[in-house]
Amino acid sequence: MEACPPSRQAESTAHSKPRHLNRSNPSSHSLSSTTSPGTSTPRSWSANEWLGGTPDTSPPSSGVGSPELKAKLTQEDDAVSTFEEPMTHCSRQGSAKSVCFVGAGFVGGPTAAVIAYHNPEIRVNVVDLNSDRVAAWNSSHLPIHEDGLLKVVRVARDGTLPVRLCLSGSTEPIGIQARNSNLVFSTNVVPAIAEADIIFICVNTPTKTHGLGAGSMADVSAVESAARTVAEHAKKGAIIVEKSTVPCGTARMIQEILRYHRQNHNFEVLSNPEFLAEGTAVENLMYPDRILIGSDRTPAGCEAAEVLKDVYSAWVPPERIITVNTFSSELAKLVANTMLAQRISSINAVSAMCEEIGLGADVDDVSLAVGKDLRLGPKFLQAGIGFGGSCFEKDILNLAYLARELHLDVVAEYWLAVLKINEDQRQRFARNVVRELNGSLRGKKIAVLGFAFKDGTNDTRNSIAVHVIRDLVSEMPREIAIFDPGCAPGDIEAELRATGLPTAQMERIKISSSWRGCVKEASAVCILTQWKHFRGRSLGTPPSDDTRKTTGLRTHQFTAHNSDDCLDEMTITELEAMRQQEVPNFTDDPLERLRPLAPCAPECNQCRDDEQGFRNQEPVDWAEVASLMREPRWVFDGRNVVNHDELQQLGLKVKGVGKGFPSP
Numbered sequence: 309m310e311a312c313p314p315s316r317q318a319e320s321t322a323h324s325k326p327r328h329l330n331r332s333n334p335s336s337h338s339l340s341s342t343t344s345p346g347t348s349t350p351r352s353w354s355a356n357e358w359l360g361g362t363p364d365t366s367p368p369s370s371g372v373g374s375p376e377l378k379a380k381l382t383q384e385d386d387a388v389s390t391f392e393e394p395m396t397h398c399s400r401q402g403s404a405k406s407v408c409f410v411g412a413g414f415v416g417g418p419t420a421a422v423i424a425y426h427n428p429e430i431r432v433n434v435v436d437l438n439s440d441r442v443a444a445w446n447s448s449h450l451p452i453h454e455d456g457l458l459k460v461v462r463v464a465r466d467g468t469l470p471v472r473l474c475l476s477g478s479t480e481p482i483g484i485q486a487r488n489s490n491l492v493f494s495t496n497v498v499p500a501i502a503e504a505d506i507i508f509i510c511v512n513t514p515t516k517t518h519g520l521g522a523g524s525m526a527d528v529s530a531v532e533s534a535a536r537t538v539a540e541h542a543k544k545g546a547i548i549v550e551k552s553t554v555p556c557g558t559a560r561m562i563q564e565i566l567r568y569h570r571q572n573h574n575f576e577v578l579s580n581p582e583f584l585a586e587g588t589a590v591e592n593l594m595y596p597d598r599i600l601i602g603s604d605r606t607p608a609g610c611e612a613a614e615v616l617k618d619v620y621s622a623w624v625p626p627e628r629i630i631t632v633n634t635f636s637s638e639l640a641k642l643v644a645n646t647m648l649a650q651r652i653s654s655i656n657a658v659s660a661m662c663e664e665i666g667l668g669a670d671v672d673d674v675s676l677a678v679g680k681d682l683r684l685g686p687k688f689l690q691a692g693i694g695f696g697g698s699c700f701e702k703d704i705l706n707l708a709y710l711a712r713e714l715h716l717d718v719v720a721e722y723w724l725a726v727l728k729i730n731e732d733q734r735q736r737f738a739r740n741v742v743r744e745l746n747g748s749l750r751g752k753k754i755a756v757l758g759f760a761f762k763d764g765t766n767d768t769r770n771s772i773a774v775h776v777i778r779d780l781v782s783e784m785p786r787e788i789a790i791f792d793p794g795c796a797p798g799d800i801e802a803e804l805r806a807t808g809l810p811t812a813q814m815e816r817i818k819i820s821s822s823w824r825g826c827v828k829e830a831s832a833v834c835i836l837t838q839w840k841h842f843r844g845r846s847l848g849t850p851p852s853d854d855t856r857k858t859t860g861l862r863t864h865q866f867t868a869h870n871s872d873d874c875l876d877e878m879t880i881t882e883l884e885a886m887r888q889q890e891v892p893n894f895t896d897d898p899l900e901r902l903r904p905l906a907p908c909a910p911e912c913n914q915c916r917d918d919e920q921g922f923r924n925q926e927p928v929d930w931a932e933v934a935s936l937m938r939e940p941r942w943v944f945d946g947r948n949v950v951n952h953d954e955l956q957q958l959g960l961k962v963k964g965v966g967k968g969f970p971s972p
């Protein structure tokens with residue numbers, strides 16, 4: 309087997325033209341906008357939180373954007389005359405012209421959208437067997453709620469209008485050309501696969517629930533099935549990319565399926581795991597810590613990796629794109645998730661110790677002190693009721709299963725201990741609730757604030773809340789009321805039903821549409837998700853876990869490396885940020901380049917739900933909560949989000965996680 313040429317990485321770095329995009333100074337410059345002929349009337353531009361970010365308040369580095377941006381914008385003026393002709397506005401020399409994503413889920417949909425957004429010259433087809441999901445991707449109500457996602461989808465799926473705008477200090481208008489649609493969601497799996505130069509497999513890989521390896525081995529049947537369809541229909545030379553999180557060796561399995569069906573063709577199979585986290589998916593995709601590409605270390609494998617690398621190079625700096633062999637890539641994804649989870653379990657283990665030590669030991673203080681060590685860093689040290697979600701648990705099980713297969717039982721036990729702590733943590737929480745309520749929940753109402761597995765997402769899969777509620781409802785309380793500002797009641801109910809709760813218990817669970825209804829006459833409130841809404845309207849500064857969100861736009865930290873003769877989406881994003889900083893009103897479209905959305909039917913349920921969505925939900929008023937609750941008015945803060953002292957002043961009893969204080 310021949311190794312990849314060592315000069316690859318260096319070559320591509322040398323070819324790119326690094327350029328820092330610096331944040332503009334909003335106070336000293338203003339922009340005015342004139343939409344181009346035939347578009348909507350000009351209106352004042354405004355700030356929004358797209359990408360979930362509050363505007364970056366870091367000191368401005370220069371005047372109207374960076375000198376580079378300024379120069380680029382000036383060059384663009386020449387292009388203004390082409391406004392009437394929508395066109396692909398930034399053409400790069402890449403070898404992929406059409407890519408296909410198989411699986412339009414939490415990973416496939418957003419990843420495809422961001423790739424399409426940054427590569428207007430590549431047609432991106434996203435296919436899924438689930439027609440409801442596809443219909444949602446084609447509507448104004450996306451199936452996944454992520455900050456900034458609708459905008460990215462609209463730009464790429466619907467194309468944009470041409471725009472002219474003026475920077476203050478310059479009399480020359482700047483042109484942003486129209487772009488055509490290059491993102492298509494459909495159920496037409498076969499034609500999309502047949503047309504693609506690159507095919508991303510983004511299907512689900514849950515833990516097996518039956519048969520060999522049930523409860524520990526990953527179920528790769530969806531990958532297998534997708535690979536078979538790909539094998540039957542992919543064109544010669546297409547590159548297959550495994551994006552799903554899979555056991556080591558799955559790329560080889562896909563390769564074998566391809567060989568079996570297409571003996572005369574050679575297909576390269578790459579591993580390209582995804583590292584986005586839900587709630588921050590768009591930001592993570594726009595500014596990834598790294599892109600990992602695993603390939604066979606043969607010339608053909610390395611060449612395929614280069615083709616994929618080129619797609620990401622549209623917006624990711626070359627030094628952030630890592631190429632390794634396929635097994636290392638598959639293994640690295642499992643290890644990354646396991647080690648993140650391991651940190652959470654470590655701090656949760658400490659929280660248990662703090663509670664038992666008493667004497668005022670506080671896990672949040674320990675986290676702060678430990679996280680200040682630069683070698684450790686502050687992230688993933690937030691103690692709570694444990695980690696939930698669709699991936700950590702299954703990926704840890706997957707890694708441990710591999711260790712067992714390799715006869716490394718001690719290693720397997722080591723990883724599985726991360727899950728044991730997680731389980732113990734949530735059980736301890738439920739036990740504490742029952743204990744503080746005199747050992748019985750009979751006749752009592754318990755309010756649950758938060759059901760999503762984390763804030764900022766509507767995903768309820770494997771939420772910790774499900775486990776805690778299951779434990780609490782087995783105590784036969786009068787009622788368990790659940791309120792979550794981001795989850796659809798139907799999803800909450802479906803997730804609970806999937807646990808197979810007996811009818812007698814299920815009947816005791818009610819889903820509330822407001823926090824008021826939820827807490828009314830409750831003896832205890834349990835906070836299970838770290839939504840900022842639960843921190844309270846009038847209480848003091850909440851614990852800061854929002855640092856990741858304030859980095860919504862970080863273009864100034866990145867080196868872009870686009871061709872110098874067109875406005876790429878990163879540059880346009882910076883222009884948008886400049887406008888957003890100047891005018892405080894909220895809009896998703898400060899440059900007014902989005903095409904209007906097709907109107908929904910009157911009485912559209914989704915419109916109603918969106919209106920009630922988590923952005924628009926009012927924060928909890930804890931004084932009112934205190935007045936609505938019944939004795940003994942307990943608040944069990946499973947995410948350490950509320951200010952305990954202030955709640956106690958309102959007459960509430962509060963117990964957080966890892967707070968070694970005696971019960972009030």
Ligand SMILES: NC(=O)C1=CN([C@@H]2O[C@H](COP(=O)(O)OP(=O)(O)OC[C@H]3O[C@@H](n4cnc5c(N)ncnc54)[C@H](O)[C@@H]3O)[C@@H](O)[C@H]2O)C=CC1
Nearest residue numbers: 411412413414415436437438511512513530534552553582
């Ligand atoms: N959810 C997350 O935040 C992350 C997930 N991952 C991994 O990405 C993979 C996908 O995860 P999600 O997107 O969350 O799953 P998902 O369940 O949201 O989406 C998977 C989609 O694939 C579709 N599908 C299944 N078989 C198909 C086939 N043969 N043809 C066409 N469509 C098919 C399903 O209908 C579904 O819509 C998993 O391996 C997961 O571990 C990786 C990083 C982050």
Ligand SMILES: O=C(O)[C@H]1O[C@H](OP(=O)(O)OP(=O)(O)OC[C@H]2O[C@@H](n3ccc(=O)[nH]c3=O)[C@H](O)[C@@H]2O)[C@H](O)[C@@H](O)[C@@H]1O
Nearest residue numbers: 582583584585586688689690692694695696697699761762
């Ligand atoms: O493979 C995946 O699916 C993804 O899994 C996680 O992302 P995600 O599960 O979406 O969200 P996280 O932010 O990691 O949170 C997971 C859980 O850990 C909990 N958590 C997180 C951080 C912390 O300090 N403490 C803590 O309890 C959260 O509340 C949540 O329940 C990883 O962070 C992603 O990098 C990875 O791509």
